[in-house]
Amino acid sequence: MALALDGGNPVRRHDFPAWPYHDDTERAALVRAVDQGQWWRVGGSEVTSFEAEFGEYHGGTTLAVTNGTHALELGLELLGLKPGDEVIVPAFTFISTSIAVQRAGGVPVPADVDPVTYCLDPQTLEAVRTPRTRVVIPVHMAGHVADMDAIGAWAARHDIVVFQDAAHAHGAVWSGRRIGDFGTLAAFSFQNGKLMTAGEGGALLLPSQEWFDEAFSRHSCGRPLGDTDYEHRSPSSNYRMTEFAGAVLRAQLARLAEQNARRESRWKTLSAALREIPGVVPQGRDPRCDLNPHYMAMAALDPAAHPGTDRDLVVKALVAEGIPAFVNYPPVYRTRAHEALLGNGLPDTAELAERNPVSEHLGANGFWLHHRVLLGTDADCADVAEAVAKVLTELAGKKRSAR
Helix, strand or coil, X not given: CCCHHHCCCCCCCCCCCCCCCCCHHHHHHHHHHHHCCCCECCCCCHHHHHHHHHHHHHCCEEEEECCHHHHHHHHHHHCCCCCCCEEEEECCCCCHHHHHHHHCCCEEEEECECCCCCCECHHHHHHHCCCCEEEECCECHHHCCCCHHHHHHXXXXXXXXXXXECCCCCCCEECCEEHHHHCXXXXXXXXXXXXXXXXXXXXXXXXXXXXXHHHHHHHECCCCCCCCCCCCCCCCCECECXXXXXXXXXHHHHCHHHHHHHHHHHHHHHHHHHHCCXXXXXXXXXXXXXXXXXXXXXXXXXXXXXXXXXXXXXXXXXXXXXXXXEECCCCHHHCHHHHCCECCCECCHHHHXXXXXXXXXXXXXXXXXXXXXXXXXXXXXXXXXXXXXXXXXXXXXXXXXXC
């Protein structure tokens, strides 16, 4: 069975469900935003309504902002991060978690992740803590909530602030608690691929109205809500969301619960099928994670079972087979963005790699599938598993023939 890359027939010739999903609900929302005659949040009502609805769903007070990276930057500003302060971040995460710290003048300190959940491993935190550690940012990777019990307890012992990166975790639940029920700041993203989207956008979940008032001022050039006298209380930036984005996100939020339930159901099917393929290890699950919305369907190759297999070639071959596959994020310390920190007291890349073996493995051997594969049918999941098995079998055959 020749690979599609080599001219063979692909496993799939038809696409998975489209993303972003939209219908007349979004169209009506945009018309509603236009017809109100005020297109920025101070004069309109769509963003304010979205904030109330999102906050009620997630258990906190919400401030909508321009994107998820800005939500992280604004959160760190609210926490008073100062130049030179250290922030523990997962070594395996999208770069925004780390870059936001750098842009705030802080030093992101990578810590390794759990080999089952791919989330920040609480057991790695103490080894990287220093007197300069001020914040820890657990990332709910691919929608799986990090161990907030252990991370929160450790942070409380050392007077360190927890700030959740929930960019992947819309609607997630841990031990009966929503993201806002932990009483911390939490940043969300509404970028085009996210579980709900307006193309771009973000939100900061806040523990109280007092936090919201300060955050509102700082996301609007330092101006408090209702200001008419140009009272700029802080040298902050403009992170305001437009009314159009707010209107679309209200429509997206209305179907989030149903889509999350569908992804949960399909992941059981897909992960079981992937486990049947030798040397393929899907992301696991802590039983305390009551609801994982599955922003990504993630897995990794076992190098012992697939010695010398080129993960990048595997992903390229899967795409040719009609599967929306992607390589994993590299560890944050293997990016050029992180190079600016070298000489700032952090170890060099080689030492960081030695300290973070799980992140090294996931960055080199992991891959993920767009969550739209989980919005389809069990037959769609079967096609994914068939394509993964086909690609690995054919590539292994090629290696044997070359010897």
